[in-house]
Amino acid sequence: MMYFKNGFRDDLAIVGMGCTKFGERWDTGLEDLIIEAAFESLADAGIGPQDVEVCYFANTSAPNNCSGTPVSDALKMHGIPITRNENWCAAGHIALINACLAVKSGMCDVAMAIGAEKLKDSGGGGMGIGRGLNPVRETRRNAPSSFALIAEAYFKKYGLTYEQGKTMLSKIGVKNHFNGSLSPKAHFHNVLTLEQVMNAPLIASPLGLYDCCGTSDGAACAIITRADIAKNFNDDPIYIKGFGCSTDMITPHYRPRDFDWTSFESLRNCAKMAYEMAGITNPREELDLAEVHDCFSVTEVCIYEDFGFCDRGTAYQNIEEGFFERTGSLPVNVDGGLKCFGHPVGASGIRMTYEIYKQLQYKVDNPDRQIKNVHRGLSQTFGGPPQIAACIILGNEKG
Amino acid sequence: MKKGIKSLGAYLPYNYLSRSALNKAWGGGGGKGEKSIADVDEDSVTMAVEAAMSCFRLIPREEINALYFASTSGPYAEKSHSALISVACDLQDEAVFTADFAASTKAGTNAMKAALDAAVANPGEHILVAAADMRNGFPKSAQESGFGDGAAAVVIGTGDDLLAEVEYFTSVSEEINDYWRNAGEKYTRHAEGRFCDEEGYLSEVRMVIHKLLKETDMKMENFRRVVLVAQNAKLQSKIVKKYGITPEQMVDTLLLSAGDTGAAQGLLGLVNALEHTKAGEKILLVDYGNGANAMVLTVTKHISKLAGKEQIQHYLDTRAELDSYARFLSWREIASAEPGGAFKLPASTAQTWREQNINLRLHGSTCKKCGASLYPISRVCDACGSLDEYEEVRMSDHICKLYTYSVDKYAGRSDAPLIIQAVAEDPTGCRIYSVMTNFKLDETQVGMDVEFTFRKMHELGNFPNYFWKLRPLRRERD
Numbered sequence: 001m002m003y004f005k006n007g008f009r010d011d012l013a014i015v016g017m018g019c020t021k022f023g024e025r026w027d028t029g030l031e032d033l034i035i036e037a038a039f040e041s042l043a044d045a046g047i048g049p050q051d052v053e054v055c056y057f058a059n060t061s062a063p064n065n066c067s068g069t070p071v072s073d074a075l076k077m078h079g080i081p082i083t084r085n086e087n088w089c090a091a092g093h094i095a096l097i098n099a100c101l102a103v104k105s106g107m108c109d110v111a112m113a114i115g116a117e118k119l120k121d122s123g124g125g126g127m128g129i130g131r132g133l134n135p136v137r138e139t140r141r142n143a144p145s146s147f148a149l150i151a152e153a154y155f156k157k158y159g160l161t162y163e164q165g166k167t168m169l170s171k172i173g174v175k176n177h178f179n180g181s182l183s184p185k186a187h188f189h190n191v192l193t194l195e196q197v198m199n200a201p202l203i204a205s206p207l208g209l210y211d212c213c214g215t216s217d218g219a220a221c222a223i224i225t226r227a228d229i230a231k232n233f234n235d236d237p238i239y240i241k242g243f244g245c246s247t248d249m250i251t252p253h254y255r256p257r258d259f260d261w262t263s264f265e266s267l268r269n270c271a272k273m274a275y276e277m278a279g280i281t282n283p284r285e286e287l288d289l290a291e292v293h294d295c296f297s298v299t300e301v302c303i304y305e306d307f308g309f310c311d312r313g314t315a316y317q318n319i320e321e322g323f324f325e326r327t328g329s330l331p332v333n334v335d336g337g338l339k340c341f342g343h344p345v346g347a348s349g350i351r352m353t354y355e356i357y358k359q360l361q362y363k364v365d366n367p368d369r370q371i372k373n374v375h376r377g378l379s380q381t382f383g384g385p386p387q388i389a390a391c392i393i394l395g396n397e398k399g
Numbered sequence: 400m401k402k403g404i405k406s407l408g409a410y411l412p413y414n415y416l417s418r419s420a421l422n423k424a425w426g427g428g429g430g431k432g433e434k435s436i437a438d439v440d441e442d443s444v445t446m447a448v449e450a451a452m453s454c455f456r457l458i459p460r461e462e463i464n465a466l467y468f469a470s471t472s473g474p475y476a477e478k479s480h481s482a483l484i485s486v487a488c489d490l491q492d493e494a495v496f497t498a499d500f501a502a503s504t505k506a507g508t509n510a511m512k513a514a515l516d517a518a519v520a521n522p523g524e525h526i527l528v529a530a531a532d533m534r535n536g537f538p539k540s541a542q543e544s545g546f547g548d549g550a551a552a553v554v555i556g557t558g559d560d561l562l563a564e565v566e567y568f569t570s571v572s573e574e575i576n577d578y579w580r581n582a583g584e585k586y587t588r589h590a591e592g593r594f595c596d597e598e599g600y601l602s603e604v605r606m607v608i609h610k611l612l613k614e615t616d617m618k619m620e621n622f623r624r625v626v627l628v629a630q631n632a633k634l635q636s637k638i639v640k641k642y643g644i645t646p647e648q649m650v651d652t653l654l655l656s657a658g659d660t661g662a663a664q665g666l667l668g669l670v671n672a673l674e675h676t677k678a679g680e681k682i683l684l685v686d687y688g689n690g691a692n693a694m695v696l697t698v699t700k701h702i703s704k705l706a707g708k709e710q711i712q713h714y715l716d717t718r719a720e721l722d723s724y725a726r727f728l729s730w731r732e733i734a735s736a737e738p739g740g741a742f743k744l745p746a747s748t749a750q751t752w753r754e755q756n757i758n759l760r761l762h763g764s765t766c767k768k769c770g771a772s773l774y775p776i777s778r779v780c781d782a783c784g785s786l787d788e789y790e791e792v793r794m795s796d797h798i799c800k801l802y803t804y805s806v807d808k809y810a811g812r813s814d815a816p817l818i819i820q821a822v823a824e825d826p827t828g829c830r831i832y833s834v835m836t837n838f839k840l841d842e843t844q845v846g847m848d849v850e851f852t853f854r855k856m857h858e859l860g861n862f863p864n865y866f867w868k869l870r871p872l873r874r875e876r877d
Binding site: 134135136137141142144145146148149150151152153156201202203204205206207257258259261 | 745746747750751754757758771773775781782802803804805806807808809810818820821822828829830832833834845856857859860864865866
């Protein structure tokens with residue numbers, strides 16, 4: 001399979017991005033979140049809402065059939081195509097990909113991708129119980145235990161004791177919480193010790209409290225245009241190198257065979273597609289940083305391996321060696337990830353991309369957390385498991 | 400024509416409360432034995448399915464022609480339970496007559512009587528009679544302590560391969576409000592104790608025994624075993640004393656270890672008798688509930704088929720004590736705990752009906768082209784991509800290996816919060832995703848054997864929704 005036979009890499013650029021403070025924003029509505037993220041991105045691009053020609057809205061929890069109207073209502077951006085996608089945790093990336101396709105196709109020059117989610121209006125602490133289309137087979141299924149099923153299978157396959165496995169997972173929590181402590185826009189800023197993470201109350205074994213991300217409110221927005229006109233908008237456009245997306249089954253019911261719960265086809269194929277478009281053959285060496293879907297610590301482990309950040313079964317050693325720490329060779333989730341931002345579903349993919357964008361511009365909100373010598377970064381989300389994965393690769397130089 | 404019992408099964412739930420704990424909860428003391436308690440995901444229908452499935456050890460489900468369900472506590476006031484049980488047992492809709500027997504605590508033996516008559520009228524046919532009950536007494540009442548939950552089933556038929564021949568049946572009817580539950584009420588009510596005992600149970604049971612002995616010209620000592628249904632041990636002992644029934648003759652109807660299991664007590668006692676008997680022995684079964692039924696059975700040589708298949712003691716040995724009376728009150732919606740998070744999925748009557756082979760029969764599919772087995776039924780094969788080239792396969796009998804799991808502390812109801820999300824691999828290599836029930840946390844591990852058990856999932860859509868959960872092996876198999 002060859003994507004874009006006439007080329008794709010560096011044809012498009014992000015010229016503006018915005019991201020709200022994430023957290024329990026009790027006094028802020030969905031429209032306020034949209035305004036906060038959109039106007040930051042519009043100001044960054046030096047344009048106004050009237051300059052946007054098409055908009056893709058990522059949102060999963062607004063009432064059904066609202067379509068793109070929360071965006072047109074909030075920004076008074078009516079009269080243009082605004083459509084909503086609800087592709088679970090990957091919705092933000094899907095909006096970004098749709099915006100890329102709109103500009104790449106020649107349909108228009110200025111496309112907006114915006115993700116916004118108001119989880120704290122749902123009246124509950126978690127994401128609720130029940131998944132899929134069948135109310136009986138899917139009952140009692142929720143996010144923590146769905147992902148937790150990966151853990152026992154992974155421990156067994158790679159011969160980790162429960163203690164070793166738990167330590168591996170906990171170190172991800174420690175890393176991401178330290179990173180989050182430096183991020184002004186994160187929901188949580190608490191630095192945690194390994195003991196605190198290891199001994200935290202269990203949510204769904206072996207995942208404890210700090211293995212799980214929080215539920216937060218937030219929004220993030222991107223303005224995408226043609227690379228050849230990008231500098232008309234701002235001086236440091238960030239180029240789009242490639243993107244990937246792969247859909248699996250809605251529930252594990254439909255993966256009864258050839259699926260061992262330690263690796264996901266949607267992750268593997270999403271990575272493959274993006275690497276091919278970006279011309280990346282050795283992601284471990286060629287990526288300078290990554291924002292990945294750490295909804296649960298064990299998910300981050302799978303992504304390391306399915307995205308080729310390390311060899312299969314070696315996440316444990318790589319974590320021990322600090323490979324993914326902010327001082328390591330491939331820093332992952334340097335803003336604190338979903339662990340510290342929480343996971344307002346539709347917003348997360350664009351929030352992660354915002355972090356890569358700002359890092360590549362050397363313009364992060366706290367200079368203490370700027371990663372040095374960054375050229376290429378990846379952001380990635382994973383809904384499920386094993387439903388859908390999507391990612392985008394950005395660079396601050398052409399080529 | 401010889402008619403009688405061709406197969407049998409019993410079921411006692413995993414949970415019990417000791418009566419001393421129950422009394423202590425109300426500031427009292429004493430109390431002997433245990434009260435058997437249906438789990439929060441069980442009801443009379445699911446318990447009946449458990450007992451009925453055990454009947455297929457001796458009579459294959461394909462040879463069942465009718466299913467009768469007997470209970471005073473089925474989840475529906477209007478709608479057949481027997482049709483639902485029949486589907487869960489994977490009987491064929493077009494081949495099975497289903498009927499429900501309700502209201503009286505002797506509904507179990509009432510259904511047996513109807514089945515015996517049907518068997519004689521339709522020689523060669525098999526009628527599966529499943530009885531189950533889970534009644535409520537008022538909190539702190541003797542009934543609350545005395546009632547227990549359980550189920551039993553028998554297959555009735557004619558022919559020369561009976562385990563036990565039913566040689567005689569007789570009954571008396573009596574209009575009396577001794578124990579009753581008005582429509583829509585939760586608790587069994589009762590009249591003044593001595594009135595209940597004297598004009599109800601003792602009078603009716605004496606009458607039916609007298610009638611039976613006279614009509615058959617038999618004496619009590621002719622019976623090797625006596626199954627005497629009673630509301631409590633004290634009443635039972637009065638009959639024992641009057642007829643000089645010896646301790647060796649008396650069959651345990653589980654009053655002490657499980658409680659008065661209502662419509663199931665007579666069948667549970669009968670199963671318990673047949674599990675410990677020999678060819679040639681005669682059994683007297685006496686059941687009570689607005690009148691009384693009595694029958695004489697003679698055990699045949701075919702009883703040897705049951706050797707090593709005893710279920711009741713096994714079920715008693717594999718129980719666990721419920722940790723709190725409060726939890727029992729909440730499960731029974733007597734003092735409901737704080738509701739958990741709302742389910743996000745609506746239930747549809749049309750979808751439930753349409754997908755009954757997948758959800759209620761637990762049918763998967765085997766690809767006719769490549770042989771891959773899949774659950775749920777998959778029109779497009781996940782292995783070879785063929786379209787509509789499959790055969791449906793029943794998976795509810797399969798023993799699986801636990802492939803991976805997670806103990807989820809928040810997915811359950813607030814009064815039963817622990818849920819084990821589980822993936823199990825069946826012998827054909829098909830991995831099935833469900834949740835576990837009746838597990839011991841410290842014994843749960845990847846690779847352990849698990850079986851399917853029919854359970855109530857929730858009542859979304861204002862009707863009970865059933866599916867199959869996984870549990871450590873408990874059902875006795877062939």
